[in-house]
Amino acid sequence: MKITDLRVDIHGRQILKGVSVTLHEGRVHGLAGESGSGKTMTGLAALGLLPHGARATGEILHNDRNLLELPAKELNKVRGGEVAMVFQDPATSLHPMLTIGRQLTEHMRHHLGLGKAEARARAVELLGKVRIPGAGEAYGRYPHQFSGGMRQRIAIAVALACSPRVLIADEPTTALDVTVQAGILRLLRGLCDELGLAVLLVTHDLGVMSAVADEVSVMKDGLIVESGPRSHVLRTPDHPYTRSLLASLPESPLAPAPDEERS
């Protein structure tokens, strides 16, 4: 997927001012940046899910088609099938009134043409992969019966249900503790390495970025201010904002001497 010069404005206010990102097969592109800089908008635009009153220009090429110009019906086919998204707010990914089993299998039966039993088996397997305990029993439960982090993992399972080629994951591990997070990062990395999944990983956590991203872009005010290979951006950043981000992390090599600020 190749995003070129993406511009979005909402009611005349510029939100994205020309964003370009290329996602490659089997690679994770990490997108970091200031809160409110437009990371979520970039992901939403790629799926044609911008909020009301938003206008997008530029190009989002996937399989030689510009997704920005695709009719709604065609786009619907792409979404949830070829290209899937994990939303920042799990509530957006999950319907509150349907069991999670239904939400997982509906997509599969629709996009992959699986039978009922097959779909169920695959759903339970996916729930296990995202570390939901008692997956067989969990299948019949509703979203509100899970913890925040479990809902986030279920949203990941829903996104992966139809074996997408491109995954846009917007802060997919913010509600997870670090050991469960480690499991999810391993799962994503594995899908890239083994099945060639292309991932746009939006995360403000530079530790997560460092663990799985191949390339890293950093956003500020609707623009990408820095972009490059992981080790370059995280070890020898060029932009002052990236440097200030890293400097605020005590574990970073760029952090000032041991913090004695509070004791």
Next chain:
Amino acid sequence: MSLLTIDDLVVEHRSPGRPVVRAVAGASLTVSAGEVVGLVGESGCGKSTLARAVCGLNPVTEGAIRFEGQPVTPLGLRRRTLTGIQMVFQDPYASLNPRRRVGDQIADGLRVARGSTVTPADLLERVGLPRDFTDRHPHEFSGGQRQRVAIARALAAEPRLLIGDEPISALDASAQAQVARLMRDLAVDSGAGLLFISHDLSVVRLIADRIAVMYLGKIVEIGRTAEVWDNPRHPYTQALLNAIPLPDGQGTLPAELPGDVPDPANPPGGCRFNPRCPHVMDVCRDKEPDFGPVACWLHEPT
């Protein structure tokens, strides 16, 4: 006297046709006035359930919760604001009404804290948002901006106990440090207590006086922040601290805990951590370590 005392708390979730989920299975914890307690633990271990019980939003099955010496009773969301406890919910939409301007919602909080001269715009500014965002509705914000609004809303009521359930999980590192410090300062300066639930251990380390580590419904380790951080004793705490991914640009995947994430509807016997513990002994499979500050047979108090 502690501001908040949680004593051997048990909270169960019951739903028709489903096994009972004992989400909090005998947890004890205190928060003093002017103190910040960080609560960390595995996803699904019962942190939000415990927090909601303190607010009177989840009924207590066994044990007791006391706030300023009084037992906490189930209350509607509305009256809860009068009790001096404010909670920033894990899902910001649970803290905010989607149909009202955020300025008006913050003003509601300010009315609770009678005699305050602060305005909604002041509070937005304090949490790092432009003053003119008061006119917006919650859906017009980015994830991190919405979390800041929820914090401003809670702070407006000048609570004596503030509970933050993953309140800043969507903010970037520098904003996290800034907002976390703000929450700490406001709590400490006004003598309020802060119970801060977070997966971000570096933020907890930055602002908490004490850290409580929860695993499958129980507090398994509690201690002063520096002690727990520098010398974690429970094997679960050790695993947690070891799994923090470092921003070193190396591409190293952090270590996962071995074994399956446990199911609170079907907890293992003995020590709840024993099936995943690298140091497991015979006693761990038989007897639950029902003591503190480290609930582990390797650290039985003498």
